[in-house]
């Protein structure tokens with residue numbers, strides 16, 4: 001049963017509602033990919049359009065008809081995988097990578113728009129039009145999340161003060177009038193939740209920058225914390241990198257109490273001051289609302305320790321102890337660290353939250369015409385993406401390395417990578433990953449004690465507290481340049497897989513060129529070997545530096561488990577499977593280190609399994625995601641269904657949750673609650689594929705349940721090889737969802753191909 005062909009991005013309401021907001025001409029948008037730097041451009045006229053025609057990928061991402069032909073109906077799972085790749089390979093971009101709308105979080109555009117408004121650097125008309133359209137498309141209206149007119153933390157969430165106050169403000173700054181019917185709904189939703197005063201810390205911060213709130217409402221963010229000696233347990237360098245890199249510019253801005261200079265004269269700001277609150281602006285005693293928060297936003301309530309600390313900072317430290325020299329030194333050192341971050345990322349910055357904040361810091365410190373400001377402003381484009389629902393801000397500056405590595409792995413696992421039809425495409429993917437390996441140390445490493453060869457996990461202040469990176473891959477591209485453990489592992493794995501593949505015509509020859517020499521592969525392994533925690537597990541960007549006690553100081557309210565790095569099964573298993581493969585190919589390189597690492601990591605993976613047989617995933621939803629990685633890594637150690645009680649338990653967990661239709665569907669609520677929650681829409685293509693892969697890796701002995709799942713994947717495939725977008729796939733910080741639209745291609749292709757290889761000519765239907 002083939003469903004109606006329609007392209008719909010995550011989060012868009014399921015009911016057709018009337019679109020009374022202007023739309024740009026979608027035939028004019030083009031995606032430019034310059035060595036992994038992705039930016040969208042709106043062409044001005046026909047001459048430009050002639051010179052730069054729209055590609056299939058452009059059309060696909062924009063939700064326009066791709067006109068890709070119907071393919072011969074698949075005769076079995078392998079055919080279906082090939083049809084899938086045939087469609088997917090048309091979306092491969094010029095440098096060899098894939099891209100996508102990487103949306104979900106609803107708090108990113110507001111930071112950008114507030115920054116650009118307060119610095120008078122407007123977006124183009126086309127961008128504004130599409131941002132407005134996107135935000136309205138994500139509004140909870142009609143059937144969507146109770147239809148109260150607000151916005152949530154992410155596209156599928158119930159309305160919260162954070163989502164509603166920020167997106168309402170953004171729309172107003174982009175010129176939407178307050179008396180618009182949807183704005184009235186949004187306002188009444190906001191007021192029902194107690195108004196913007198009930199927003200979390202980050203909302204209060206941004207609205208103070210804009211001059212709609214007064215800084216007194218913001219709990220302290222003292223930049224002097226950066227002056228603490230490194231050994232102090234709560235020193236910021238020990239925090240999770242995303243928290244400290246947001247805290248850094250935030251502290252600088254808080255310390256300066258900077259806000260939009262024209263706020264008091266700007267009529268729009270005066271209006272917002274009346275629209276966002278339930279009481280008259282003039283009567284608000286700001287300091288009294290520092291801790292106000294609506295229950296909807298309060299995922300991680302502030303602890304009594306943090307409340308006490310804030311009380312101490314406000315009543316004692318700031319008035320009596322925070323001397324001028326302390327402020328000055330804190331700001332100076334912060335500014336230096338901000339500059340280091342800018343220099344080491346060529347102003348790309350770690351992510352979409354600290355990017356606009358760093359821009360503001362440069363604007364304040366160096367003036368509106370500074371080169372730094374100009375470069376930051378250009379970099380903001382790297383985060384913006386145009387989809388069928390409008391223009392949004394991606395969660396990173398792309399998914400380049402990550403999705404490309406998985407695409408390669410899917411084709412290898414499917415046994416399709418040595419077919420001539422796919423050679424060109426996979427070669428391009430390989431070339432892309434080659435180009436994106438980080439080969440330079442971060443500024444500050446050279447000659448400093450932080451760097452040694454091979455690198456260690458030791459860091460120091462001169463290096464901006466950064467982990468070693470030479471030989472690593474990041475999640476997005478080389479410009480951003482941050483080591484991620486599993487991104488390095490998955491990229492390295494896919495490269496080794498291709499570079500060692502024999503030519504089927506002449507097995508004494510290799511099918512793919514050796515683009516990365518042995519030295520570069522070894523650098524990557526050196527990096528992986530620095531990523532292990534004392535527990536044996538791996539974290540995301542660095543080994544864990546601080547204790548879980550830091551969570552007592554989690555001030556963000558809307559996120560859980562954000563203050564330090566944690567042990568993640570996904571990251572740990574990726575390192576295990578890759579080191580296993582590397583060791584098979586290069587048995588002599590650091591063999592003992594690899595063995596020791598693997599032994600400890602596998603031990604951790606075993607103990608991390610829950611009693612019911614599952615693993616909790618932190619970056620994908622949820623138990624299906626982590627279970628797949630865990631079983632794959634155990635399989636590399638020879639641990640499968642036949643010889644392991646543990647693996648049996650894991651398989652049982654999955655089999656018990658298989659739906660009537662043969663698939664699996666898990667809701668994002670699993671992430672929030674740490675308990676399995678069925679997806680309200682039933683089986684999902686992506687989670688079904690993850691589970692199939694898990695069961696195949698585990699060598700689950702029965703074919704029938706897997707065959708039913710395979711049939712579901714094939715039934716959901718469109719005649720042109722495509723799979724349609726379903727529920728959201730990814731998550732971070734327990735509470736915020738994020739979409740991985742390419743997963744609906746990558747993992748079904750892998751699952752179908754693996755199944756075909758295991759059961760050879762058997763057909764699922």
Ligand code: LAN
Nearest residue numbers: 242246351353395396475484486540570619731732
């Ligand atoms: C990501 C995206 C990729 C993800 C994986 C590689 C999948 C994971 O295995 C390790 C962690 C990592 C790199 C990751 C970390 C947190 C990110 C960067 C994100 C989920 C994408 C967006 C998110 C970032 C924190 C969003 C900005 C929000 C803040 C709270 C600062």
